[in-house]
Amino acid sequence: MSSSITQSEAREAQFAAEVAELTRTGGNDARRALIDLCEERHPVYENQPASAVTRMRAWVLESLCRLGPLPDEALPFVLEELETAQDPFLLAAAAACLRTYPQPLPSFCDALSMASRNAQGMEAPVMLGVYGGIGPAGGGDTSPMRELAATIEWLGPNAVLPAGGCCPELPESIMGLFRRKASDRPAASRRAVDRVALEDHRGQIKTYRERLCGQPSIVAFFYTRCDNPLKCTLTLSKLSRVQRILEERGLFDQIRTAGITYDPAYDTPERLLRYGRNRGFRVDTDHHALLRATEEFDVLRRHFELGVSFFESIVSRHRIEVFVLDREGRVAFTFQRLNWSEEKVVDEAAALLTREQVRVIFPSVAPVAGFAASVVPKCPICWATYMSFLGVTGTLPILGPLALKALAAVLLTIHLILALWRVRATGWRVAHTLSLVGVVVIAINLIKTNADPGLAPVGVALMLIASILTVRRQYARPAS
Amino acid sequence: MKKTKTKAAASHSRKSTKAARAKVTLPDLKLAQGADGLRQAIKVLRDSSETLQRRAEALRILQSASFGEEEFDDVRADYVAALRELTGDKEIALRQRALGLLARSRDTYAEKILMDGLQDPDKAVVPASDALHYLSYNLHSGVQSLARSIFDTSKDQAVRQQALRLMANDPQALKTIQKTLADKKESVEVRQTSAEALHALDPKALQNWASKVVLDKSENEEVVATSLTALNHFGDEKQITGNTALRKRLAEMSTGKSSAKVKRMAKTISTKYSL
Numbered sequence: 117m118s119s120s121i122t123q124s125e126a127r128e129a130q131f132a133a134e135v136a137e138l139t140r141t142g143g144n145d146a147r148r149a150l151i152d153l154c155e156e157r158h159p160v161y162e163n164q165p166a167s168a169v170t171r172m173r174a175w176v177l178e179s180l181c182r183l184g185p186l187p188d189e190a191l192p193f194v195l196e197e198l199e200t201a202q203d204p205f206l207l208a209a210a211a212a213c214l215r216t217y218p219q220p221l222p223s224f225c226d227a228l229s230m231a232s233r234n235a236q237g238m239e240a241p242v243m244l245g246v247y248g249g250i251g252p253a254g255g256g257d258t259s260p261m262r263e264l265a266a267t268i269e270w271l272g273p274n275a276v277l278p279a280g281g282c283c284p285e286l287p288e289s290i291m292g293l294f295r296r297k298a299s300d301r302p303a304a305s306r307r308a309v310d311r312v313a314l315e316d317h318r319g320q321i322k323t324y325r326e327r328l329c330g331q332p333s334i335v336a337f338f339y340t341r342c343d344n345p346l347k348c349t350l351t352l353s354k355l356s357r358v359q360r361i362l363e364e365r366g367l368f369d370q371i372r373t374a375g376i377t378y379d380p381a382y383d384t385p386e387r388l389l390r391y392g393r394n395r396g397f398r399v400d401t402d403h404h405a406l407l408r409a410t411e412e413f414d415v416l417r418r419h420f421e422l423g424v425s426f427f428e429s430i431v432s433r434h435r436i437e438v439f440v441l442d443r444e445g446r447v448a449f450t451f452q453r454l455n456w457s458e459e460k461v462v463d464e465a466a467a468l469l470t471r472e473q474v475r476v477i478f479p480s481v482a483p484v485a486g487f488a489a490s491v492v493p494k495c496p497i498c499w500a501t502y503m504s505f506l507g508v509t510g511t512l513p514i515l516g517p518l519a520l521k522a523l524a525a526v527l528l529t530i531h532l533i534l535a536l537w538r539v540r541a542t543g544w545r546v547a548h549t550l551s552l553v554g555v556v557v558i559a560i561n562l563i564k565t566n567a568d569p570g571l572a573p574v575g576v577a578l579m580l581i582a583s584i585l586t587v588r589r590q591y592a593r594p595a596s
Numbered sequence: 597m598k599k600t601k602t603k604a605a606a607s608h609s610r611k612s613t614k615a616a617r618a619k620v621t622l623p624d625l626k627l628a629q630g631a632d633g634l635r636q637a638i639k640v641l642r643d644s645s646e647t648l649q650r651r652a653e654a655l656r657i658l659q660s661a662s663f664g665e666e667e668f669d670d671v672r673a674d675y676v677a678a679l680r681e682l683t684g685d686k687e688i689a690l691r692q693r694a695l696g697l698l699a700r701s702r703d704t705y706a707e708k709i710l711m712d713g714l715q716d717p718d719k720a721v722v723p724a725s726d727a728l729h730y731l732s733y734n735l736h737s738g739v740q741s742l743a744r745s746i747f748d749t750s751k752d753q754a755v756r757q758q759a760l761r762l763m764a765n766d767p768q769a770l771k772t773i774q775k776t777l778a779d780k781k782e783s784v785e786v787r788q789t790s791a792e793a794l795h796a797l798d799p800k801a802l803q804n805w806a807s808k809v810v811l812d813k814s815e816n817e818e819v820v821a822t823s824l825t826a827l828n829h830f831g832d833e834k835q836i837t838g839n840t841a842l843r844k845r846l847a848e849m850s851t852g853k854s855s856a857k858v859k860r861m862a863k864t865i866s867t868k869y870s871l
Binding site: 120121122124164165166167168170171202203205236237239240241248250253254255256259261341343381382384386427428429430431432 | 669673679683701702704705708711734735736738740741742766767797799
């Protein structure tokens with residue numbers, strides 16, 4: 117019987133052997149290669165079922181530990197597994213791995229206490245040092261609880277929390293690995309993502325640009341079939357808490373929130389709505405939505421550099437990831453892996469709002485200037501030229517609200533009428549035809565939700581050429 | 597009143613006799629209290645020279661203790677190890693129980709055994725329909741691709757139905773499900789399971805199919821009844837009330853030669869949507 121499973125089993129066996137070889141070789145290159153393998157989006161995990169990905173990741177962590185002290189870069193992966201793992205082998209491997217970190221930090225308490233809570237119902241025999249973590253006849257020489265107990269012992273006095281206090285935060289150098297600013301991220305293809313159609317929980321489809329541009333947004337990824345209670349279901353509950361904080365701070369209408377599914381083929385609008393409502397997510401305004409990209413999820417995946425892998429159409433592994441987007445829909449801040457603080461996410465979005473309000477004053481001068489210039493009394497040709505100028509200054513491409521669209525429609529109509537008036541005066545139709553084509557192109561851009569953003573400049577260019585040609589013809593003719 | 601009382605007393609008496617008989621037949625394992633008793637039970641469970649009844653009773657005790665007893669945490673790893681051993685036991689009843697319990701906790705060892713058995717029947721320790729059922733506890737086990745392949749090749753209707761239930765989680769199986777649903781040569785049971793699967797994957801597609809089936813006079817009555825159930829519970833009011841042909845057909849069904857079940861369903865829908 118030939119199936120994806122047979123192929124994935126063969127690839128898994130090859131992977132196990134290659135990682136074992138890396139461990140034998142040792143050195144910095146091997147360590148680097150193993151750290152790279154901790155990333156969910158590594159191609160080696162593509163089209164592997166969740167159980168295989170779990171075994172593979174546990175094997176990578178075990179192998180990393182055998183290479184010597186655990187480097188800082190690998191620490192996020194180990195702590196993430198301690199907080200969220202649902203598999204005995206993976207949890208035991210992560211607990212054992214943490215003991216190879218150069219020093220027992222008191223800030224490891226949080227992850228270890230979460231792991232201890234999770235491990236209680238997960239206790240099972242585990243054999244470290246064997247691929248798959250299971251010995252002959254299903255036996256083992258250790259277990260998640262035993263490994264956690266050993267790690268807590270290693271932590272020593274640091275494992276004791278101060279009276280009434282909570283675990284200290286990880287050092288900033290390590291926290292930086294979980295929270296990243298946009299400048300650390302390579303630029304993604306903006307134009308492609310702008311056109312991605314996003315269907316919301318009501319079944320309404322709008323483009324990424326329409327949904328997530330114009331205001332800062334907080335975006336979290338999830339899927340309704342996720343069976344890890346410490347991941348998606350918690351993420352969406354926390355996103356609901358984000359909404360409440362926004363409301364308390366009076367930012368509910370100024371900062372958007374969105375939950376986007378990893379599983380667009382299965383998560384229908386009805387499922388998204390039910391899932392969100394059950395977790396307190398508010399979808400009562402256009403600013404807050406649960407979304408799916410039915411056609412171009414891969415474009416979103418590249419834009420956000422999502423840490424997710426799939427087996428056929430089912431998610432096999434994903435990290436926790438929350439993004440703060442600026443008003444242009446670009447990723448400004450990322451929270452990854454560890455359970456994130458709702459307050460901090462809102463702080464980042466609010467800071468962005470303040471920064472952008474200052475910054476936006478300058479760009480807004482351009483359309484105002486264009487509009488002011490166009491209403492100054494001029495000859496009819498100049499009217500048309502200045503109407504075109506309105507487009508050049510960036511007013512048309514940033515039009516979003518209905519009122520601005522209506523204004524654009526009125527101005528374009530005036531432009532056409534004036535151009536037609538010139539035809540009656542001069543009898544020369546070429547410029548008017550060019551203007552007409554330009555207006556049609558811009559109108560398409562205004563009406564169609566997923567139109568090519570490159571259309572607007574083309575329309576403006578045509579109208580400008582028409583105006584210049586009319587003016588040139590006017591001056592070329594001898595004065596009568 | 598007197599009759600009712602007598603009936604209740606008779607029923608109670610029957611139940612008591614059954615319970616007493618069950619108590620008599622249950623073996624006494626003579627277990628100690630606390631964790632020691634649980635360890636004794638694990639020993640009985642592992643011992644293949646013990647009778648099936650004693651081992652099954654030990655498993656029941658351990659299973660119930662696993663839900664809440666604090667001392668169970670001390671023996672949980674041993675219990676899982678014992679269950680894993682049982683997956684290769686000579687008694688199929690114990691193999692089935694162990695695999696079912698392990699699969700529910702997403703034990704990768706048990707999942708591997710089940711997957712291997714589905715791919716190579718010589719390695720199978722339980723029937724394929726059971727294996728598919730146990731693997732369905734974990735939709736991330738990767739069994740969906742196997743289920744599609746088994747559905748296409750197996751001739752066992754129970755196995756195919758079980759495979760369909762798994763395919764209900766698999767958007768890649770949508771076309772196969774729709775094709776099966778439309779195929780009048782398929783058994784009624786398989787088509788009914790396909791309808792359930794389609795409802796899970798694409799509820800609107802099921803509604804469209806259900807409307808078509810109701811209009812198709814050559815369709816099997818049981819399949820028509822399934823379609824009527826779908827329209828009754830999940831139907832879109834606007835679509836149903838706006839479909840003149842459907843309304844007419846439902847009226848015919850309510851009064852015509854249809855089976856009592858179909859008539860009843862047609863009347864329910866007509867009343868519900870005021871047709």
